[in-house]
Amino acid sequence: MLPAVNLKPPFNITRFSHVVLEVNDVGCSRDFYVNVGGLVETEFADGVSYLRGLSEACHHSLVLAPAGDKPACRRIGYRVFLEEDLDTAKIFFEEKGLPAEWIDVRNQGRTLLVSDPSGARIELCSSMSVHPRMFLQVHEHRGARAQGLDHCQIMVADPVGLSAFYGELGFRTSEYIAAGDTLIANFMYRKGVCLDLALVPGIGPQLHHFAYTVSESSDIIAVCDFASRYGYGDSVERGPGRHGPSGVLFVYLRDPDGHRVEFFNNHYTTIDAELEPIRWDAASLSTNVHWGMPAVSKWFFEASEFTGVPLERPEKMPNPMTLERYAEGLAKS
Known part of the structure; x- marks a missing residue:
């Protein structure tokens, strides 16, 4: 019933990392996630809001970008452990006949944009810029x-x-x-x-x-x-x-x-x-x-x-x- 698992996969995905959403009003959505969810905004640049949780040191786990035709999920992201995992991942996806291309993403290291067999768009990266965790700054919590x-x-x-x-x-x-x-x-x-x-x-x-x-x-x-x-x-x-x-x-x-x-x-x-x-x-x-x-x-x-x-x-x-x-x-x- 359950598919087999490769316990020694070709490259090392370590965790689910981030979500990039397209929204109608970045300011309104940012206020929702800050005031209701309690996220903190690491940066606002070029009309895009980069948010993270209180225990997160990496630059962002949620990105809010202006929508095109309608609100949607632009991409989801996973971290890989080492930079070399990205090169192996590119070969893996290309051999499967799946899209794989290098893209530049603000405050992320080298990033590979791929699609899984369902068509879901996925960013793979091994690093982000790092910022102080906010979980002890209780006077700023919301x-x-x-x-x-x-x-x-x-x-x-x-x-x-x-x-x-x-x-x-x-x-x-x-x-x-x-x-x-x-x-x-x-x-x-x-x-x-x-x-x-x-x-x-x-x-x-x-x-x-x-x-x-x-x-x-x-x-x-x-x-x-x-x-x-x-x-x-x-x-x-x-x-x-x-x-x-x-x-x-x-x-x-x-x-x-x-x-x-x-x-x-x-x-x-x-x-x-x-x-x-x-x-x-x-x-x-x-x-x-x-x-x-x-x-x-x-x-x-x-x-x-x-x-x-x-x-x-x-x-x-x-x-x-x-x-x-x-x-x-x-x-x-």
Whole structure:
């Protein structure tokens, strides 16, 4: 069921690194992520805002750039360990017949822009400029005090096939959702906790969400309060709740352009080689949450397109337990 994993991949991706979003109003979006999420702005240059969490030393984990035709995800980013990994990665992607080109990115070292088999656009870099961490500057903290970028979830037409591709790159599975022998969704990692990349079925490729860690469980409630304080109360889309997979406390919000961001308390460790992936039954409500209601329909089906990347529809669309379906069942009982 689960694709094989190459434990000695051709190049070393170390972690999910950053997200580049296109937004209608950079200032408005920046204020949302600073005042509600608690990110700090490292730099504003040429109309682009570069943000990071309080525990992050590298220049940015979230980039907000002016949108073209409409808000979208321009790229997601991963770090590689050494500069030489970039050269090996270029050869790897070219041999697969996938796009790979060198690009210049502000405050990043040499950067390789690639596409995975779904078409998702990805930056690979080995370094960024470094700045003092802000987690001890408590007098400057705001919002949910987001600490650091942790993972992203991507909707794709073929999660199984894409899982095999990332398995070649050394991504291991921490948990997965299956119906019988059929893999539905896969939660994969590189950095030694249980998630860097989640692959779920749907029209894609689209960025379903990206997620920041918070230090305290109370910060998850705080982000809802700050959303309300700054006029974004109706942007709280799902939660607070506790995930089935990973078991973390979470909340999801939509930013001013509809991009989805999650805030959650941290994961468990998965670095040891003997640990086996955890299977979740797609038919169980606990796959969604341990307690509380399932998510509304739009949480499952709405996401951010990648700029200029055509969408592909899966052979069979997912039919998850949504809040609407759940309420309908209660009304009939």
